[in-house]
Every structure is written in C-alpha cells, then in structure tokens.
Amino acid sequence: MDELRHPSAPISTDDIPSTLPILPIVDTNLFPKMVLPLVLIQKEAIDLIDEAMAGNRMLGLLLSKRSDLDSKHTADELHRIGTVAMILKMSKMEDEKAQLLIQGLNRFKVEKFLRGKQYMQADISVLKSRNADRNKENRALMANIVEQYEKIVDLSPGLPSEMGHMIKSLQEPNVMADMVASTINAPVTEKQKVIELLDVNLRLKKVTRLVNDQLEILEMGSKIQNQVKEDMDKRQREYYLRQQLKAIKEELGETEDESVEIREYNALIKEKGLSDEARKEAERELQRLGRMHPSSSEYVVASTYLDWLTSLPWNETSDDRLDIKEARRVLDLDHYGLEKPKKRILEYLAVRKLKQDSKGPILCFSGPPGTGKTSLGQSIAKAMGREFVRIALGGVRDEAEIRGHRRTYVGALPGRIIQHLRKAGKKNPVFMLDEIDKVNSSYHGDPSSALLEVLDPEQNHTFIDHYLDVAFDLSDVMFLTTANVLHTIPAPLRDRMEVLELNGYTEEEKLKIATRYLIPRQREANGLKGRQIKITTGAVKKIISGYTRESGLRNLERRIGAICRGVAAKVAEEEVEHLTIGQKDLREYLGPVQNMPDMARRINTPGVVVGLAWTPVGGEVLFVEAVAMKGGKGLTLTGQLGDVMKESASTALSFIRSHAKKLSVDEKFFETHDIHIHVPEGSIPKDGPSAGVTMLTALTSLITGRKVKPRLAMTGEITLRGEVLPVGGIKDKVIAAHRAGIRNLILPQWNEKDMEDIPGHIQSNMAFFFTDKMKDVLDIALQ
Numbered sequence: 001m002d003e004l005r006h007p008s009a010p011i012s013t014d015d016i017p018s019t020l021p022i023l024p025i026v027d028t029n030l031f032p033k034m035v036l037p038l039v040l041i042q043k044e045a046i047d048l049i050d051e052a053m054a055g056n057r058m059l060g061l062l063l064s065k066r067s068d069l070d071s072k073h074t075a076d077e078l079h080r081i082g083t084v085a086m087i088l089k090m091s092k093m094e095d096e097k098a099q100l101l102i103q104g105l106n107r108f109k110v111e112k113f114l115r116g117k118q119y120m121q122a123d124i125s126v127l128k129s130r131n132a133d134r135n136k137e138n139r140a141l142m143a144n145i146v147e148q149y150e151k152i153v154d155l156s157p158g159l160p161s162e163m164g165h166m167i168k169s170l171q172e173p174n175v176m177a178d179m180v181a182s183t184i185n186a187p188v189t190e191k192q193k194v195i196e197l198l199d200v201n202l203r204l205k206k207v208t209r210l211v212n213d214q215l216e217i218l219e220m221g222s223k224i225q226n227q228v229k230e231d232m233d234k235r236q237r238e239y240y241l242r243q244q245l246k247a248i249k250e251e252l253g254e255t256e257d258e259s260v261e262i263r264e265y266n267a268l269i270k271e272k273g274l275s276d277e278a279r280k281e282a283e284r285e286l287q288r289l290g291r292m293h294p295s296s297s298e299y300v301v302a303s304t305y306l307d308w309l310t311s312l313p314w315n316e317t318s319d320d321r322l323d324i325k326e327a328r329r330v331l332d333l334d335h336y337g338l339e340k341p342k343k344r345i346l347e348y349l350a351v352r353k354l355k356q357d358s359k360g361p362i363l364c365f366s367g368p369p370g371t372g373k374t375s376l377g378q379s380i381a382k383a384m385g386r387e388f389v390r391i392a393l394g395g396v397r398d399e400a401e402i403r404g405h406r407r408t409y410v411g412a413l414p415g416r417i418i419q420h421l422r423k424a425g426k427k428n429p430v431f432m433l434d435e436i437d438k439v440n441s442s443y444h445g446d447p448s449s450a451l452l453e454v455l456d457p458e459q460n461h462t463f464i465d466h467y468l469d470v471a472f473d474l475s476d477v478m479f480l481t482t483a484n485v486l487h488t489i490p491a492p493l494r495d496r497m498e499v500l501e502l503n504g505y506t507e508e509e510k511l512k513i514a515t516r517y518l519i520p521r522q523r524e525a526n527g528l529k530g531r532q533i534k535i536t537t538g539a540v541k542k543i544i545s546g547y548t549r550e551s552g553l554r555n556l557e558r559r560i561g562a563i564c565r566g567v568a569a570k571v572a573e574e575e576v577e578h579l580t581i582g583q584k585d586l587r588e589y590l591g592p593v594q595n596m597p598d599m600a601r602r603i604n605t606p607g608v609v610v611g612l613a614w615t616p617v618g619g620e621v622l623f624v625e626a627v628a629m630k631g632g633k634g635l636t637l638t639g640q641l642g643d644v645m646k647e648s649a650s651t652a653l654s655f656i657r658s659h660a661k662k663l664s665v666d667e668k669f670f671e672t673h674d675i676h677i678h679v680p681e682g683s684i685p686k687d688g689p690s691a692g693v694t695m696l697t698a699l700t701s702l703i704t705g706r707k708v709k710p711r712l713a714m715t716g717e718i719t720l721r722g723e724v725l726p727v728g729g730i731k732d733k734v735i736a737a738h739r740a741g742i743r744n745l746i747l748p749q750w751n752e753k754d755m756e757d758i759p760g761h762i763q764s765n766m767a768f769f770f771t772d773k774m775k776d777v778l779d780i781a782l783q
Contacts, residue, residue: 370552642687
C-alpha cells in the first residue's frame with residue numbers, strides 16, 4: 001500500500017499517477033506552481049475531493065467549454081490538456097459546500113476517460129516543457145515581459161507592488177510565463193492556450209501578446225479617467241472663481257442687474273395673464289434660471305420651458321361670428337348637401353349667441369373617404385371666424401404625442417395639442433382630430449386613453465400636458481373628429497363624441513358638386529380660364545357612372561383634373577383656343593369606360609341574387625352565386641368570407657331544409673347534392689350578417705329552379721325561424737343599388753325609419769318592399 005504524502009513535500013513528475021480523478025472548472029485557470037482557492041457545491045465534486053484526500057491528494061483540473069455549472073459536464077465539453085493539482089487544504093461548511101486551496105504541479109494530457117464512478121476519471125500522460133533553457137531570445141522575451149508587467153502593476157490597484165519585484169527574481173522562462181499569465185486580466189480561453197503551449201519560447205511570445213493587450217487597455221482607461229478628472233477640476237475651479245468674483249463685486253457695490261432675458265421673461269409672465277398655477281411655476285423656474293450660468297445645459301432646458309409657458313394663448317380668443325344667416329351662407333358656399341352637420345353647427349352658434357359661456361360640442365364626422373369631412377371642419381372655422389387646427393392621428397401609437405414628454409428627457413416637447421394651440425395663437429380654435437379611428441396602442445402607451453380627457457367637456461378645462469405640468473383650459477376649443485368607421489374607436493372615447501354620419505353622395509349630388517366646385521377648382525389649378533374649357537352635363541354624368549365607383553368625390557375630381565390637364569396641354573401648344581368636352585371625347589382623355597354598365601343585368605340564371613353591402617368607402621352591390629353538383633350534403637363557401645357571413649350561409653341552408661315542404665323543395669335533394677356558394681371579387685374580404693337574406697334567396701332559387709326578378713336587390717339578417725332583422729348603412733346601400741341600376745329593393749321592416757335619409761329623387765325611381773318574414777322575401781323576389 002502506497003504511503004500517504006504530506007502536501008508540503010516536493011513532488012516530481014514521477015510521483016504523479018497515470019490515473020487521476022478529473023474536476024471540471026469554469027471561468028478560471030490553474031497554472032503549474034500557482035495556488036488557487038475553490039468552492040465546490042456539486043455532490044459529485046465533493047465525493048471526488050473526499051476520495052482524493054483519502055489518497056494522494058492529487059487531481060486533474062480541466063477547463064470546461066461551457067460557462068455554467070448547472071448540470072453535469074460530459075467529456076466532450078472539456079479541454080484535453082490541463083493541470084495536475086495538489087490539495088493543500090480542505091474544509092467543509094455547514095451548507096454542504098467544500099472550500100479548497102490547491103496548487104498546480106504540472107501540465108497533463110487526457111489519454112482516455114474512464115467509467116465506473118460518479119465523478120470523472122481519466123488515464124493521463126504528464127507533459128514536459130520544451131525549449132526551456134535561457135537562450136538569447138528567451139532572455140529578451142523575459143526582459144520585455146518584466147518591463148511591461150511592472151507597468152501593469154502600477155496601473156492595477158488589485159496587484160500589489162511586490163508582484164513586480166517577484167517577477168524580476170524569476171530565472172526560469174517557463175515559470176515566469178505561467179506566473180504572468182495567471183495574474184493578468186485575460187480571457188480564460190486565451191490562458192488555456194498558454195497552458196496548452198509546451199514550447200516555452202512560443203509560450204513567452206503568447207504571454208507577451210496578452211501582456212501588451214492588457215497594458216493597452218489599462219493605459220486607455222487611465223487616460224479616460226484623467227480626462228474626466230481634469231474636466232471636473234476645471235468646472236470646480238470655474239465655480240469657485242465665479243463665487244469669489246461675485247463676492248468681490250458685492251464688496252465693491254458693483255452687483256450686476258438682471259439679464260435682459262430675465263427681464264423679458266418677467267414682462268411676458270405679467271402680460272400673458274397666466275393662470276395662478278402657471279404663473280407660480282413660471283416664477284419658480286425664472287428664479288432657478290437667474291441662479292444658473294448661461295453656458296450650463298440646465299439653463300437651456302429652463303429657458304425653453306419658459307418660452308413655451310409664455311408663448312401659449314392663455315387668454316387670447318377669437319371673437320365668434322354669431323350671425324346665423326352669414327354662417328349658413330358660408331357653409332352652403334363651401335359644401336353642397338351635408339344638411340345634418342350644417343344644422344348642428346348652426347344650432348351651436350344659436351346657443352352661443354344666447355349663452356356666451358356654453359361649452360363647445362365634440363362632434364365626430366363619420367363616413368366614407370372623400371365625402372368632405374376634413375374640408376367641412378375648415379368651413380366651420382371660417383363660418384365661426386375662428387382659427388382652424390388639424391392633427392392627423394393616423395398611425396399615432398405613442399401617448400406622448402397627445403400629452404407630451406416629461407422635462408426629464410433630453411429634447412422633451414409638449415404634445416401635439418399644446419403645440420398646435422401655440423401655432424394657432426388663440427385658445428378657442430376649431431380643432432380637428434383627423435382619422436381618430438386609426439389610432440393604435442403600443443408599449444409606449446395608448447393615445448386613445450389620453451384623448452379621453454381631451455374630449456371630455458367635464459375634464460378638459462384642467463388638461464395637463466406632461467411637459468408643461470400645469471393645467472391648461474381646453475373648454476373653449478371646439479373639437480371635431482373624423483372617422484371612416486366607428487367600431488375601431490374604443491367605446492369610452494366614442495361615448496364622449498356626438499356622431500354625425502356623412503353618407504355617400506348620389507349621382508345627382510355629385511353632378512351638382514362637380515359643376516359648382518370641382519370643375520372650377522381644377523380649371524384654376526391647371527391654369528385654364530372659364531372660356532377655354534367646358535365640360536357638358538352629359539360628360540360629367542358619364543364620368544360619374546363609367547369612370548368612378550365611390551361614395552365620395554376624390555376619384556371624380558382626379559378624372560376632371562386629368563381632362564383639364566389634357567386640355568391645358570393642347571392650349572399651351574396652341575393647337576386650340578378653347579374646347580368643349582362631351583361624352584364622345586372622354587375616351588381620348590380618360591381611356592375606355594372602366595365600370596360595367598347596369599350590373600343588375602347579370603342575373604339571368606337560378607341561384608344568382610344581388611345583395612347589398614356596406615364598406616368603409618360606402619355602399620356596394622354584392623353578387624351571391626350558388627350552384628349544385630352530385631355529392632352528399634356538402635356545403636362549400638368561397639370568396640374570402642368572414643365567420644359571420646359563413647354562419648349566415650349555414651343558417652340559410654338549415655332554414656330551407658327545415659321548411660322544405662313549405663318551400664316546395666325536394667327533401668332528397670340535399671342527400672344527393674353538394675352546394676357551392678361563391679361571392680365574386682374573391683380577393684376582397686367580406687363579412688357581416690346583412691347578406692343572410694341574399695344567401696337564402698340564392699339557395700332557394702337554385703333548388704327550386706326559379707329565377708330572381710330582374711333589377712332586384714336585397715339586404716337583411718336572417719334567423720333560423722325565418723325572421724328578417726334590421727341592418728345598418730341603409731342610405732349608402734340604397735345609393736349603391738340606384739347607381740347599379742336596381743329598381744326594386746327588399747329591406748327589413750325595422751329599417752323603414754331610415755327612409756327619411758334617402759333623397760327624394762331616388763325614392764321616386766325605386767320600389768321598396770319592407771318585410772320581417774323570409775317567406776315574404778321569397779314571394780317578392782322569385783319569379
């Protein structure tokens with residue numbers, strides 16, 4: 001049995017056994033002759049130490065390629081070359097940890113890992129250094145390392161000065177390389193490369209590179225530290241000198257008067273009539289400003305804040321034009337139709353005339369694009385004699401856009417509300433929040449929540465912008481908002497607004513608007529005089545029906561603009577002096593007709609029915625097609641239909657099957673046929689319950705072989721009991737049907753109240769059938 005060796009006894013390479021227990025280490029290295037403290041917490045590692053302590057106290061240390069000790073290491077995760085270590089001291093703590101003090105003995109290489117125990121074991125071979133004599137090159141490398149290392153010691157508070165003297169005393173090149181590598185701050189992977197180098201000359205060169213890198217980093221850090229210290233000393237010196245200069249001037253009675261900027265701010269604070277809260281905040285900030293030096297960064301922040309406070313219209317207001325007749329004339333001059341919004345504005349002016357302190361309404365203009373929502377806001381401001389301010393909210397997703405940033409942030413500014421009020425110069429402008437339905441929320445906050453306070457007359461008289469941090473009264477502002485759809489606006493925000501719907505225009509209205517507004521505007525925009533171009537009434541009607549398909553007027557104005565540009569080109573080239581554009585001339589300027597004439601004529605086979613749909617851009621005609629084929633009880637739905645529309649189709653089919661006898665339908669038909677329902681224009685998503693009656697009529701027409709009457713369309717939601725429920729967007733749908741050549745229209749009974757919104761000339765040109773039973777719909781629709 002081998003005799004136990006005392007840890008202080010000298011060890012030769014022959015004393016190192018050929019089999020050693022292996023201890024993986026992370027984030028540290030052990031070099032030969034160096035001492036390293038370790039703390040072990042893994043049970044396998046503590047078992048390994050216990051067995052080593054019972055034997056020769058030796059073990060092998062291998063660096064892990066992983067940087068964690070959470071799980072057991074495998075052989076593939078360890079480097080193959082490491083250091084044989086001797087355990088000098090070992091003590092166990094109460095929390096099942098072990099503290100070690102170990103010393104490196106020699107390099108070794110793993111020949112083969114062994115199995116059989118809970119911890120790792122391996123057959124090893126001891127490695128000997130090569131080229132370790134003190135030749136000229138090695139002595140030169142050692143001298144350079146000593147010189148650089150002494151500089152590192154001087155720049156590193158963590159290294160004692162004695163380390164420099166100790167390195168000088170080393171005579172063995174391999175020992176010096178190992179000691180320097182172990183004490184400098186270098187990555188463990190680079191130190192592992194030093195351990196793996198057996199050629200001492202190459203090892204010295206590698207250590208030289210590591211020492212140079214470490215010294216360069218330390219010198220750079222020292223330089224930065226000195227610069228910071230110099231800057232701090234310079235500022236402190238300037239501060240002391242200024243204080244001394246101030247004291248000297250006070251002794252001599254030569255105190256400076258307030259700066260011109262301070263006096264200007266003082267005067268503005270008094271003139272502007274700030275609220276008590278704002279005045280106190282401004283005076284407090286002004287006192288701070290007087291104590292600052294103009295070159296300091298805080299001085300700029302404080303002066304910018306005072307600029308905003310003193311430039312806002314705290315008391316400046318526009319005088320309302322309360323002449324109701326004049327306001328009506330201005331509104332009629334700028335816009336044709338739009339009777340509901342005009343009526344509401346005139347009512348507000350009337351109330352304002354009778355009660356001066358009445359609060360402004362918060363109106364939401366809802367309707368398709370191009371119906372004049374934004375321009376109506378401008379006309380309202382013009383009619384009332386107020387400034388007009390517009391904020392586009394489309395895509396806004398940061399609450400700070402509304403409330404501003406706090407002054408603690410670099411480059412902070414007030415929100416858009418305060419910014420535009422300063423731009424307007426009055427505290428009672430007409431303030432339009434455009435596209436309020438397109439506000440989004442993000443991790444920056446929810447702008448729609450910030451708008452709750454802005455659009456609430458009971459709260460907005462104390463609106464607080466984060467930048468100003470004082471209350472500003474918005475109760476005199478007349479807020480207008482616009483939206484294409486209402487369902488995307490959060491319910492609490494929608495509840496604060498009075499919604500006025502701007503529906504699409506009829507062909508007659510478009511004709512009058514084009515004649516009165518669009519043609520003169522485009523004529524002027526393209527440099528033409530009144531006598532140089534004339535567009536006939538027939539041509540305008542042709543443009544409306546054949547080249548545009550919209551509820552608004554934007555495409556119509558673009559087409560008129562295209563004609564004006566074409567005529568302008570001919571006039572500029574002196575081909576003609578003036579032109580009259582008729583229907584036959586449109587192809588030259590606009591190309592071939594783009595819309596199919598009279599789409600209602602497409603109904604000529606059983607299973608095809610015209611429905612009506614409402615979209616954010618107005619009403620649309622919707623075709624529903626149904627076909628049957630050999631199969632068994634299958635139902636296929638195509639055309640990008642939403643879930644609600646698919647459920648309507650299933651409801652319609654269930655109703656027909658449950659009332660097969662009453663509808664004269666062969667009950668065996670469903671067992672031997674598959675049914676396919678398709679809604680054309682398949683690239684456009686479609687959803688909603690209003691196509692229920694259309695799908696039921698299409699299926700009944702298909703199964704019974706009865707065609708739908710010509711020029712007939714319908715809309716309405718259905719139930720399994722065969723009832724017809726009301727739907728929305730009736731005016732837009734009726735206008736779309738009239739535009740498509742429909743002359744008979746089936747509507748839910750409950751929507752009869754919406755007929756008062758339908759223009760009279762459309763009502764006189766169409767026949768309307770109101771019903772609340774699906775059986776009546778089929779009796780009316782099918783031949």
